[in-house]
Amino acid sequence: MDAQLTELLPKELVVNSDELALVELWLHMLRIGSAHRDRLLTAILSVVPMENNNSFWAKSRSWFLLFLRWARENNETDLLLNILSGTNDYGARDWWVTFGAPVSDGPAAINQATACVDLTHREATDLRWALDLWRTSGAHWPGEPTGPAS
Numbered sequence: 001m002d003a004q005l006t007e008l009l010p011k012e013l014v015v016n017s018d019e020l021a022l023v024e025l026w027l028h029m030l031r032i033g034s035a036h037r038d039r040l041l042t043a044i045l046s047v048v049p050m051e052n053n054n055s056f057w058a059k060s061r062s063w064f065l066l067f068l069r070w071a072r073e074n075n076e077t078d079l080l081l082n083i084l085s086g087t088n089d090y091g092a093r094d095w096w097v098t099f100g101a102p103v104s105d106g107p108a109a110i111n112q113a114t115a116c117v118d119l120t121h122r123e124a125t126d127l128r129w130a131l132d133l134w135r136t137s138g139a140h141w142p143g144e145p146t147g148p149a150s
Contacts, residue, residue: 019043020047020059023043023044023047023059023063024063024066026040026043026044027044027063027066027067027070030044030067030070031069031070031073041079044063044067045067045083047060047063060098061098061099064095064098065119065123065126065127068080068126068127068129068130069122069123069126071130072126072129072130077133080130080133081133081134081137081139083095084107084130084133084134084139085134085137085139095107096109096110099115099127100114100115107131107134108134108135110131112127112128112131115127116128
């Protein structure tokens, strides 16, 4: 199956606007165990998440939640911590803004109650798992509050 999907893989490291329609497919390719893991991760995380003012912001948020689901299902805690902390080669930065936290405050500023209001149960579970992982790691962004924003 993976060989049949090769033509749908990202062409470059940076996703062009014509390829945005394929991001959700790429996430599902990751979930089924594609042999092109690094190529898919690089492409996916170059567009997930996007800035609030981007027209794809809502879609980008759902892609990030699908990414979190994949990470949780596959116990990708080290990779996820690198991405959540911004110390990665994939380009995912400021991901917490898609959940209502100011860019300057970092992930600890996410208010879980507010962020989970419009999420499905599974999405909320994935987000809580990622935030718990982040918070128990002891990592902090510059200027980030030291305690969680309840």
